[in-house]
Amino acid sequence: MVVAMDSWNLSALIDRRQAPGSQVYALLREHIVKAHFLPGAALSEKRVAEELGVSRTPVREALIRLAEDGLVNIVPQSGTYVAPIDVAAVYDSQLIREALECATVFAAARKVKPEEADDLGRILAEQKRHLAAGDHEGFIAADDALHARLIEISGHKGVARTVQGAKLHLDRIRYIAGEDSPHIHFVIGQHEEIIDRVIHHDGRGARRAMRGHLRLVFEKLDRLLWERQVLFATGPRNGRGVGRNRTTLAAARPARNAAP
Amino acid sequence: MVVAMDSWNLSALIDRRQAPGSQVYALLREHIVKAHFLPGAALSEKRVAEELGVSRTPVREALIRLAEDGLVNIVPQSGTYVAPIDVAAVYDSQLIREALECATVFAAARKVKPEEADDLGRILAEQKRHLAAGDHEGFIAADDALHARLIEISGHKGVARTVQGAKLHLDRIRYIAGEDSPHIHFVIGQHEEIIDRVIHHDGRGARRAMRGHLRLVFEKLDRLLWERQVLFATGPRNGRGVGRNRTTLAAARPARNAAP
DNA sequence: CTGGGAAAACTGATATGGTAGTTGCCATGG
């Protein structure tokens, strides 16, 4: 049976001095990506609103945004459920990330300026420091910062947003997988090579290094995806658990909204 | 002064049998992309709701989605305005589209199956027919269908969504530009080459052809972008027109929400 | 006629009430 999940531990309450809307979205997204909310869990507007101490309106708006990100499925007049990890969506996300980060790093190698090169070195040093200190959280943050900075240097800052959206689905597995150490040092080395080639305006080399880097990172996630495949969704899912008794199979559903 | 734009001609009313929410979003998006709403125009929740005969709630939700697409700017406690055509965003969109369509067409050449090849030929024939008949609308539709089908064949159907999002900003200029004929025939020829290479499993060739195709299409838009640059926004914009009388310049604004 | 300031009339943001639709439980009949 489904785990009760009675306690959501949403004690990190909303700061009423700021607009609750964006906060609710960010909070729920984090909980879903970090697998605090398991796939299939129901996210009732009413309950979330009560738990967070806000009205249902901002909660509803947050859920709509999450549905666009593909993190929840909104079934009209039925419920909103945390989306299963869609294997196809994960592969799509990997393709998107690889294509965009390779394209931007190529451009970055052309446009990079000396002070930006220094900045890259600084972020990498920081990441090494976090690795040595065993600060996993900081390591991840530095990793994100480095990749984002490379995109920014390419002059296509807006692309970072799209990459971020794709990364959501990759991060969901990443958090389920947990990070194991052996790959980590490879990551540092690869970052070094990418930055080195960018600094020396070697666009093709930087692109090749980036592609290798992203594929190595994905390799582990891909293995996990197959090992625990049964946990995830491969085709169109009906959101609810498998426990149906006798209702006609919900094949012909109204599908009034265009939820992805 | 700003053009009055008293008549919005939103006579295409909402079908109350379906969920209004998605309809409002689609309707507004179309009007913005097709430049029926000009950049800078104010989209008041109240007025749009009255004009469409629905409540303000679904309108608000639609505006939030449009803001995520970068088509409108929501300024808290002030108003929602059609976003100027951001030159940087257009270049970002072009990079995204090129990177993703090249990556997917490469994959499509590997995976394409005979019946899919036939399908591609059928779509192309249809496009030729529309060109001969001077059916511009149909021509565009077939163009979109062809590109979408290629992405689908690659096995990364979800990527189409991201491409569609990027294409929004390109389409905005496309509609302002209007299509002139000389390029059109090049387009057909390039489509032929892409399909031909995909069918013959020539991934690299298909990718090269796709890149050339997308760049040629963008070339004209790019020229227009520079010719009429003054009409668009290059930096952070304040949304409102220039007609301010005496209020202190809204530089230090609360900016409570994280609108892009 | 000009400048300033207060109030009214907007705006989006949030809260809440009512409605249509779906699901699941439970009594009922085979």
Next chain:
DNA sequence: CCATGGCAACTACCATATCAGTTTTCCCAG
């Protein structure tokens, strides 16, 4: 014991009311 019909409790969806902040307008003093 199992299958079925229906009711009750849920859901998301939309409409409406209220709130807080901004902008505009307009009147009056100088």
